Amino acid sequence: MNATAPGAVIGSVMGEPSATGRFGQFGGRYVPESLVPACAALEAAFRDAWADPAFHERLARLRSEFAGRPTALTPALNLSAQLGVTLLLKREDLAHTGxxxxxxxxxxxxxxxxMGKTHLIAETGAGQHGVATATAAALFGMRATVYMGERDIARxxxxxxxxxxxxxxxIPVTSGSRTLKDATNEAMRAWVAAVDEAHFCLGSVGGPHPYPWLVRELQRVIGEEARAQVPATPDVVVACVGGGSNAAGTFAGFVDTPARLIGVEAAGGAAMTDGRPGVVxxxxxxxxxxxxGQVLEAESIAAGLDYPGVGPEHAHLGTTGRAEYRTVTDGEVLDAVRRLARSEGIICALESAHAVAWVLRxxxxxxxxxxxxxLLTLSGRGDKDMATLAGEVR
Structure with missing residues (x-):
């Protein structure tokens, strides 16, 4: 059974992974034996739910009535005039929780x-995924435990x-770099210990199969909405990339069009540019x-991009040439936050500003x-980054 969402393009490049959960040479399921049944059960449950119109109906209602979808497509008129391009912003910063x-x-x-689970376990870097998980847990009457690096907690x-x-x-994570990589390690360990009652609510298009596929399908709504909102197919579709869920969701709506797909990474954490095949x-x-083969620490002013890997489908899109990946520096990101704010009245997240910075350059x-x-996806709003920005942007 194909679990592609209703209305999606069957057989597109960003379709279903192989039977072993791979996108070309990337993906798969490298987990302790104790987690193999949990991953298999999750895949089976996802396939069953994704084929159930009642599940889609409820999810669509929640997206509309609770999350505020569809999000707006905002023409950036002032920046467009300054830059000589037509810049359209897909406003995920306007979704509930930001x-x-x-x-x-x-x-x-x-x-x-x-699936009968009562406990959501999550990892978070910038905190937005943690906030979204806590929000959903409150809505559904579930327990939520969020692992967050000590360094990210401070910022x-x-x-x-x-x-x-x-x-x-x-729960603060004090090991390693005390950022997203280490928070993910601890969240996965907690899942192993509580797998009967807990669901690991992974925040990006990484992790063992079926997570990269599952998360991309849940984020596909970004690209599908944007495609319906644009007056014509854009020349370029751009989004920031850490693990890469907002970019994957955006690209999924345009992968079968002539649009160029551009993912923008942090220069200090550019797995697509500087990484080599490996398992994480x-x-x-x-x-x-x-x-x-030891995993290196990534560095970025944006906590959500401070990650040493990238979703396997992005690795596949990049190595096959369907998507292109660029990097920007922290200085360019700060300038992008300032320029978008003063030109368009929009304060975006530091993560989103990576995509803006590439367009400016x-x-x-x-x-x-x-x-x-x-078409540029603004993945989030900048409220969370005020402490960082206060010391950097004037």
Whole structure:
């Protein structure tokens, strides 16, 4: 049975993975034996739910009545005039909880409820996925436990408070770099210990099969909405990439069109640019690693992009040439936040600003010629980053 969502393009590049959960050479399921049945059960439950019109009806109602979808497509008129391109912003920052993360979490929470689970376990970097998980847990009457690196807790205090206000337990992770990579490690360990009653609500298009596929399908709504909203197929579709869920969801709506797909990474955490094939967090992809295969620490001003790997489907899209990947520096990101705010009255998340920064740099060059139409997904709003921005942007 094909579990592609109703209305999606059957047989498109971003279709169903192989029977072993692979996109080309990437993906798969590299987990302890104790988690193999849990992953298999999740795949079976997802296939069953995704083929059930009642599940889609309930999810669509939640997206509309609770999450505020569809999100707007906003022409960035002032920046467009300045840059010589037509820039259209897909406004995931306007979704409930402030980012695209709610799309994925509502679907996973519904699925967990369908499976009889009562506890959501999540990892978070910037905190937006943690907030979305805590929100869904409160809505569905579930327990929520969120693992977050100690370093990220320090720079994302607002989101920590939001999670706790919603009733979630936020557990600081003090190992390693104390960021998203280490939070994911701890969340997966917790899942092993509580697999009978808990669902691991993974936030991005990584992890063992079926997560990369499942999360992409739940985020596909971004690209499908945007495709229906644009007056014509854009020349370029661009989104930031850490693990890559907002980009995967956006690209899924345009992968079968002539549009160029551009993912933008942090220069200090560019797995697509600097990574090599390897295994991290249960899947094979491009990973930042040394000559001995040890995973390297990623560095980014954006906590949500501070991750040494990338979703396996992005690795496949990049190596096959269907998508292109660029990097921007922290300085360019800060300038992008400032310029978008002062030109359009929109304060975006530092993660989203990576995509904006590339457009600012590339506009008018051969990489983004004058007259191009660009669809850019603003994955989240910048409230969470005020502490960081206060010391950097004036």
């Amino acid at each position: 980012s695209h993360k709610i799309n994925n979490v509502l679907g996973q929470a519904l699925l967990a409820q369908r 994302q205090q607002l989101n920590v408070f939001r999670m706790e206000l919603l009733g979630a337990e936020v 967090h249960g899947y094979r992809s491009l990973v930042l690693q040394d000559d001995d 590339a506009a008018g060059t051969p990489d983004l010629p004058t007259g191009s139409t660009v």
